[in-house]
Amino acid sequence: MKKSTQFRALLESNEVEFLLEAHNGISARIVEEAGFKGIWASGLSISASLGVRDNNEASWTQVLEVAEYLSDAASIPILIDADTGYGNFNNVRRLVRKLEQIKVSAMCIEDKLFPKTNSFINGEGQPLANIDEFCGKIKAAKDTQEDPDFCVVARIEAFIAGWGLSEALKRAEAYYRAGADALLVHSKLSTPADILTFMEEWKNTCPVVVVPTMYYNTQTQVLVDAGIKLIIWANHMMRSSITAMQRTASQIFEEQSLLGVEGEIAPVSEIFRLQNAAELKEAEKRYLPKNGAPDIEYRHAS
Amino acid sequence: MKKSTQFRALLESNEVEFLLEAHNGISARIVEEAGFKGIWASGLSISASLGVRDNNEASWTQVLEVAEYLSDAASIPILIDADTGYGNFNNVRRLVRKLEQIKVSAMCIEDKLFPKTNSFINGEGQPLANIDEFCGKIKAAKDTQEDPDFCVVARIEAFIAGWGLSEALKRAEAYYRAGADALLVHSKLSTPADILTFMEEWKNTCPVVVVPTMYYNTQTQVLVDAGIKLIIWANHMMRSSITAMQRTASQIFEEQSLLGVEGEIAPVSEIFRLQNAAELKEAEKRYLPKNGAPDIEYRHAS
Amino acid sequence: MKKSTQFRALLESNEVEFLLEAHNGISARIVEEAGFKGIWASGLSISASLGVRDNNEASWTQVLEVAEYLSDAASIPILIDADTGYGNFNNVRRLVRKLEQIKVSAMCIEDKLFPKTNSFINGEGQPLANIDEFCGKIKAAKDTQEDPDFCVVARIEAFIAGWGLSEALKRAEAYYRAGADALLVHSKLSTPADILTFMEEWKNTCPVVVVPTMYYNTQTQVLVDAGIKLIIWANHMMRSSITAMQRTASQIFEEQSLLGVEGEIAPVSEIFRLQNAAELKEAEKRYLPKNGAPDIEYRHAS
């Protein structure tokens, strides 16, 4: 099944579904191997992995280069965190064409301004995109996509910016009417209060996606009962790798030796396995000269 | 001190020095924070992180894009694993110019053929580069560099390919005469036997670098006593992150909840700290309009 | 009709067909507007336009970035000059996947060594690729393509390197059997002698493509009568633009004024037309807020 069709199936599933963050090729492969049915290509994690800030310091094409590696590395669908769409409706049109080329199945755009600020930094009071202007982006995206299964998720930052429920609902309605395939309602509270009040009012006319980074201690069943269709674990692969690398780096530095870490970390052969080195070995049998002939021919003396 | 000058100081240090692998911006920053004085930009780890194989599947410019993020993220010098130089002497010339631009302090090139195979896969019996041709690459690199402190490390694959000590010494002598600033003698044995026999014969006319991935249980002092000046811990950040991400992904998948992992992984604030979000907040005070003025001015009605 | 299907139709056409070189987005659009049914993305012209040499100084991904602009700018199919495939069969596999993504319809690979030399420089006596190794590349390409209409053109350099007719025929037969959709027989003579002798012997089991850069004064009908199916005008847009730009630059420099050149060159509006600025103006009506609302909303004072 095409990856975009897989993603649409996740949105339309009768059960709650989960995406786990990945930020490069190898984390994408690990997410898939763990059993997940989809990947969240997190803007925060990708920028962090590159060593830049989550404020559009990396250009949109640099982000897409990362997304291309993720897409090549995984056979499960990817929902990309495309920030604000990196400009206006016209930038969004170009973005959609490029995402389809690299087989990213869906994109999430948020109603903030370019260049963006991470929602957990300075969120309070920041201006939001004009509703009509943002709806224009959604329409432009839907009109541009060639693959009917490509999905546009509209992310509502009204709670993050402190505008409250009525603003969130007004935007949800507008974005849905503009053609969004799903809505992502974001919150920075440590409880699911924002989400639950929203879901009580929202008539479930389209799927709602949530990101419980800050309300991580909420029982998943609470979100399911509220009607949430898709839950994104948004940055945990990055956070896991940071902790591990900090420990390993410190230990090797202190011990000036590999002996202490060798048993704690994956063997080199595990890197090769994740890179699928075995497939190349098989392919060499098919495509390289069997008799060990050199790959050059010099001219016969005449 | 300029990063290339820092690197040259490591080579000329009276004590043994260590480089730890990094494969992206955040791992580079973690290596620096752990106290290391230099970074090994590993070809294996970089290709793995991208999700491709260590067989020049990523183009040389794609590798340099990664190296640029590393270089931007760290104030300690980087020795890049530049495989075979990605072609002939002319490709090496272009490579050196581009490495200097992105402030990578040193490059390691190896006497294998393009496209390369990882030294721990199929090494035995593989052809090596012609000595004169490889010396031409070294000379071309040294003639091209504008920064006198940029270093070229010549990596000898004679032991890996099964050609033995005399071939390794012959190549060492030739590469040194061609202008190499240091030699990297590689071995896939689980003991330091190759290295120790080489060091007995080598007159220490230039620094020797080693990569004890396979002979990890060798006491570092043994290498130091043999005269090794620089030791590279070559892939341990990647291997550490793989193990951690596999565990985290599995646990979240099983538990369908973040509660179990939250305490085990870095908080979101640690990502922000590694990205240096605080600096941006300070800068906003300096460079954004103080009065909260919008960043647009509309024409006065006339 | 899909672009790759268009290209296959050109190969299978009953009439002779023509490709004209393009080296960037705007030249691609001009080639299409002139009436051509296909584009030759020339390695020489692309490298020249970038300001580098035709010796794989630009990485293969840098070449593909150019090809992507060409492909986005034209609705007619592109045959890309992919040099030697930029490595071995495995690099070719990755190349084919990436070409399909950016909707390049066909690729031409040649039986020389990486890094390549332009066929009109130092061609004589240069070693060629081993036949079995090159056939492995062709097979790998054909096995990799997902679009059945994607075409692989195998370019024979036997005449260029001075190996003669029998070598050319031997290679033609081998490449055809390996799966090549067409053969490109290259010659640096100022007459079509190489081509004509080849065509007399070749049983026309698959289409033959030629590049009459050096035998430009050959009547096209002579080539058609010999059985040629596709003729590539390989570098004439680049050469045309060089002459024009040299004249314009000199004239403006001498005259320190635009008056002399203004009437000789396209107006600014022609740039806008070629960029399709009009479409954006239309789109703005559809997607931008109609009432001239600003694209920002500030929070209501509470």
Added chain:
Amino acid sequence: MKKSTQFRALLESNEVEFLLEAHNGISARIVEEAGFKGIWASGLSISASLGVRDNNEASWTQVLEVAEYLSDAASIPILIDADTGYGNFNNVRRLVRKLEQIKVSAMCIEDKLFPKTNSFINGEGQPLANIDEFCGKIKAAKDTQEDPDFCVVARIEAFIAGWGLSEALKRAEAYYRAGADALLVHSKLSTPADILTFMEEWKNTCPVVVVPTMYYNTQTQVLVDAGIKLIIWANHMMRSSITAMQRTASQIFEEQSLLGVEGEIAPVSEIFRLQNAAELKEAEKRYLPKNGAPDIEYRHAS
């Protein structure tokens, strides 16, 4: 002399100086060969050459990739048309660092909004950047540059947008105070009226740059007498190449033959000369094995 020092010398010259547009490596080389002392890396021409619109459809890193080719191809300084700086002050800071790396000597930023519109399309009535916000960008750029000779040219769009002289002067004063090394006053009139009225009021406290694309029939001496220090011929290489390529493409298409165009366009050898193929031939003598040895060594049978 460093390229940035050359550029500063142009700004401080006692005579009027000229920049000619280039949009890729080869046009940069032609501009230099014609005698010009500097290059204008035009946003319009670069976007056109890529086949995209002058509305930030290409990402800023894609533009910089083009600028890098220009910079590598020319030994004269480049002033890059950096649109609005591609975001806010923080994007500008990153931009300056990257421009310095690729040895672009100066950048011009304009007081419009991202994504930009070409000044000759829809200019009238478009909103401008807030003055304080734009001054923050200038300050951030000047604080970021490491090379003291790197120049920031602030482009004033007040006339283009129809705001008039007093607004232009207010902005000029503010940008100069913020640290701009020069001001570019833009006008879309077919006469130099905007420029001349501005120059009458402006006390010449810093150099003023103009772009006479629309008022091309103004005598250069008129601008010099008004006090203009630097004149940019902004898009004439692109316009020249369009006309030439359209003619050549049409002629080859009509004639189905090269005979008619061959004498009108540069020979292939001129491409090679512009690529400096001769230098590579010389370098091969220095760096390739002299005895024609193959570049591979196979293991001696033992």
